[in-house]
Amino acid sequence: MKLFDVYPLYDVTPVSANGIEVIDDKGQTYLDFYGGHAVISIGHTHPHYVKRLKDQLNKLGFYSNSVKNPLQEELALKLGRLSGCDDYNLFMCNSGAEANENALKMASFHTEKPRVISFKNSFHGRTSAAVAATDNPKINAPINRQQKVTFLPFNDLDVFQKEIEKGDVCAVILEAIQGVGGLDEPSTEFYRNITTLCKTNNVVLIADEVQSGFGRTGKFFGFQHHGIRPDIISIAKGMGNGFPVGGILIHESIKASHGLLGTTFGGNHLACAATLAVLEVLENEQLIENAAKIEPYFRGLAAEIPQVRRVKGRGLMLGLEFDTSTALSTGFEVADLRKKLIHNQNLFTGGANDKHVLRVLPALNITKAHIDIFFNALKTELQ
Numbered sequence: 001m002k003l004f005d006v007y008p009l010y011d012v013t014p015v016s017a018n019g020i021e022v023i024d025d026k027g028q029t030y031l032d033f034y035g036g037h038a039v040i041s042i043g044h045t046h047p048h049y050v051k052r053l054k055d056q057l058n059k060l061g062f063y064s065n066s067v068k069n070p071l072q073e074e075l076a077l078k079l080g081r082l083s084g085c086d087d088y089n090l091f092m093c094n095s096g097a098e099a100n101e102n103a104l105k106m107a108s109f110h111t112e113k114p115r116v117i118s119f120k121n122s123f124h125g126r127t128s129a130a131v132a133a134t135d136n137p138k139i140n141a142p143i144n145r146q147q148k149v150t151f152l153p154f155n156d157l158d159v160f161q162k163e164i165e166k167g168d169v170c171a172v173i174l175e176a177i178q179g180v181g182g183l184d185e186p187s188t189e190f191y192r193n194i195t196t197l198c199k200t201n202n203v204v205l206i207a208d209e210v211q212s213g214f215g216r217t218g219k220f221f222g223f224q225h226h227g228i229r230p231d232i233i234s235i236a237k238g239m240g241n242g243f244p245v246g247g248i249l250i251h252e253s254i255k256a257s258h259g260l261l262g263t264t265f266g267g268n269h270l271a272c273a274a275t276l277a278v279l280e281v282l283e284n285e286q287l288i289e290n291a292a293k294i295e296p297y298f299r300g301l302a303a304e305i306p307q308v309r310r311v312k313g314r315g316l317m318l319g320l321e322f323d324t325s326t327a328l329s330t331g332f333e334v335a336d337l338r339k340k341l342i343h344n345q346n347l348f349t350g351g352a353n354d355k356h357v358l359r360v361l362p363a364l365n366i367t368k369a370h371i372d373i374f375f376n377a378l379k380t381e382l383q
Contacts, residue, residue, distance in 0.1 A: 010339070010342055012024050012030070012342065013025040014030075016045075017032070017044030017045055018043075018044055018045050019043040019044060019045075019046075019363070019365065020032045020033075020040075020043060020044070020362055020363050020365070020366055020370060021044070022044065022348065028346060029346065030342070030346045030347065030348055031346065031347050031348070031370060031373060031374070032044070032348045032362060032363070033347055033348055033349050033360050033361070033362045033374055034348040034349050034350040034359065034360075034361050034362070035238075035361045035362055035363055036242070037179075037211070037237065037350070037361070038179065038211045038216060038237050038238060038317065038361040039237045039238060039240075039241065039242055040238075040241060040242060040362075040363045041214050041215065041216065041237075041238030041239075041241050041278055041282070041287070041363060041364055042241050042277075042278055042281040042282065042285075042287060042363060042364065042365060043363040043365045044242075044363070046241070046277070046281055048277055048280060048281055049241055049274065049277040049278065049281065051277075052273045052274070052276065052277035052280075053243070053270060053273055053274055053277070055273075056071075056269055056270055056272075056273035057270060059269075060269050061268070061269060061270050062265070062268045062269060062270065063268070063269070064264060065262070065263065065264075065266070065267060069267065069268075069269065069272065071269055071272035071273065071276070072090070072092065072267050072272055074272070074276065075090070075092075075272050075275055075276055075279075076089070076090040078276065078279050078280075079249075079275075079279060082220060082279055082282070082283060083220040083221060083249075084220065084224070085221075085233065085249055087251065087252050088233065088249035088250055088251050088252065089249070089250050089251075089252060089256065090247055090248075090249055090250075091247060091248050091250060091261055091266075092245065092246070092247040092263070092266045092267030092271065092272075093245075093246045093247060093248075093263050093266035093267075094244050094245060094246055094263065094265050094266050094271075095125070095236055095244060095245075095246045096124075096125055096208075096210030096211075096234065096235075096236035096237060096246050097124070097125025097126050097127040097130045097131075097246075098125075098127060098246050098263070098266070099125075099210060099234035099235060099236050099246040099247055099248050100124045100125045100127075100129070100130040100133070100173065100206070100208060100210070100234045101125065101127045101128065101129050101130045102248055102261055103171070103173070103206045103208075103232045103234045103248045104116060104129040104130070104133065104170075104171055104173065104206070105129065105261070106204070106232060106248070106250060106254065106260075106261070107170045107171035107203075107204035107206060107231075107232065108170045108171070109260060110170075110204055110254050111170040111171075111202055111203065111204060112170075113167075113168050113169060113170035113202075113203075114148050114168060114170060115148040115149070115150065115166075115168045115169045115170060116129075116132075116133055116147075116148065116149045116150070116169070116170065116171050116172075116173060117149075117150050117152060117160070117163055117164065117169055117171070117172045117173070117203075118133040118134070118135065118149055118150070118151050118152075118172075118173050118174070119135070119151060119152055119153070119154055119174050119175075119178075119186075120135050120151050120152065120153050120154070121135055121178055121181030121182065121184060121353060121354075122134055122135045122151070122173075122174070122175060122178060122181060122208075123135075123136065123175075123178070123179060123180035123181060123353075124173060124175075124208055124210075125210075126139060128143075128144055128147070129147060131144050132144045132145070132147035132149050133149050133173055135151050135181075136353070148168075150163055154184060154185070154186045154187075154190065155186060155187050155189075155190045157189075157190060157193050157194070160190075160193075160194055160197070161197060164194075164197050164198070164201050164203060165197075165201060167201070169201065169203050170203065170204060171203060171204045171205075171206050172194060172198055172203055172204070172205050172206065173206040173208055174186065174206075174207070174208060175208045175209075175210075175211070175212065175222075176207060176208075176209060176212045176217065176221065176222025176223045176225070176226075177211075177212050177217065177222050177313050177314060177317055179210075179211040179212070179317070179352075179359070180352060180353055181352065181353055181354065182312070182319060182321075182352040182353055182354030182356075182357045183312035183313040183317070183318070183319030183321075183352065183354075183357060183359070184312065185222075185312075185313075185314075186226075188225075188226045188227070191223070191226040191228050192226065192227070192228055195228045195229070195230070198231070204231045204232060204254070205230045205231050205232075206230060206231065206232045206233075206234065207221065207222075207223045207230035207232070207233045207234070208234050209221045209222055209223070209233050209234060209235055210234055210235060210236045210237050210246070211237050211238075211317065211361075212317055213233070213235045213237070213238065213239070214235070214237075214238035214239050214278065214282065215238070215282050215287055215288035215291055215315070215364055216238055216291060216315055216316055216317045216361070216364065217291070217313070217314040217315035217316075217317050218288065218289075218291045218292030218295060218314055218315030218316075219288065219292075219315075220288060221233065222314070222317075225314060229251075230251075231250075231251050231253070231254060232248055232249065232250050232251065232254070233248065233249040234246070234247075234248050235247050235248070235249065238278070238364075239275050239278060240271060240274045240275055240278065241274060241277070241278050242274075243270065243271055243274035243275075244271070245266075245267075245271040245274060245275055246266070247266075247267075282364070285365060287364035287365055288364065290364055290365065290366075291315035291316040291364045292315055294315075294316060294366060294367075294368065294371065295314065295315050295316070295318070297368050297371055298311065298318060298360075298371055299311050301371065301372075301375040302320060302375070304375075305375070305378065305379065305382065306323075307322050307323055307332070307382055308320050308321070308322060308323070309321045309322060309323040309356075312357065316360070316361065316362055316364055316366065317361060318359070318360045318361075319352065319354075319357040319358065319359050319360065320357065320358045320360065321354075321356050321357050322334060322356050322357075322358070333355070334351060334355055334356060334357065334358050335351060335355070337358060337381060337382075338350075338351055338358065340381045341377060341378070341381060344380075344381065345377035345380065345381065347374065347377050360374075
């Protein structure tokens with residue numbers, strides 16, 4: 001049997017890691033400025049994280065949600081306190097796609113309406129409703145296209161208002177900062193206005209914080225930069241630092257009933273231990289504050305590179321957008337730059353659907369010294 005060939009792979013085989021360093025099977029060390037799609041939030045093999053998981057595995061690795069799990073209750077309390085969302089209720093699942101799937105389902109249950117508003121260049125996952133709300137026809141199979149989703153541009157309030165006032169919209173789902181789409185984000189004015197329109201029209205506002213949550217933007221959630229409160233928040237990626245875990249925070253105004261949602265593996269004991277460890281490290285080592293402090297230093301160094309048109313994003317969810325009038329007109333491609341950074345400079349970075357953007361998503365414990373190394377490597381490859 002062979003693996004199903006769906007991933008274009010770099011010729012690198014990681015076998016161990018520590019902090020932001022990854023070591024391959026040849027003994028080569030790489031600096032990880034991508035974190036495996038923004039998953040590594042507190043660094044690889046953080047000792048507190050490893051101990052938390054080992055200790056829990058020695059007690060109980062798994063039992064289903066048919067019995068009480070005090071770790072889930074502990075997690076809900078700690079997450080509510082650290083995020084400032086203690087007036088929400090937590091439902092746990094296994095991934096970001098599942099989180100968005102359940103968020104959309106809850107919105108439709110709550111409003112008894114069928115249509116979803118999403119946004120151009122969005123990415124919400126690959127499960128049925130989540131991929132239908134994703135603006136990428138290549139991964140949207142015919143079976144998913146039957147679902148009712150309307151894609152709108154960011155920051156066009158008139159178009160948005162006309163759509164939401166048609167009366168059949170159950171949910172508006174948006175990323176505070178688009179990850180795969182290329183680090184675009186709605187304006188504060190737009191975010192606040194659509195929040196008001198959702199409330200007026202009995203529409204559930206879903207904040208997709210799968211990539212931007214857990215401190216990555218310099219606040220616990222990306223939407224907090226805009227001073228709004230969504231009805232449902234979807235979470236995953238940095239939540240487990242590599243352990244598969246996801247969830248949704250559901251505002252207490254949306255009521256639960258037995259059997260409405262369910263999962264076999266979601267919220268298992270190891271997933272809870274991993275997430276609790278992440279929260280404890282984020283708090284004890286002030287990593288969210290570090291993400292906010294590193295951003296201006298990163299932007300300052302980026303301003304010294306003539307090929308960089310601008311830096312998009314916030315905190316440590318950043319994208320370098322290259323100037324098409326200089327770098328790209330000479331045959332330069334971000335995809336080629338990524339290959340050079342891996343093979344010549346031993347640096348992991350990320351791409352985006354926007355071919356002009358290089359994504360930078362390191363662990364939140366990264367230092368200014370690491371940022372210096374990154375920009376020295378970038379300058380070398382851009383010469």
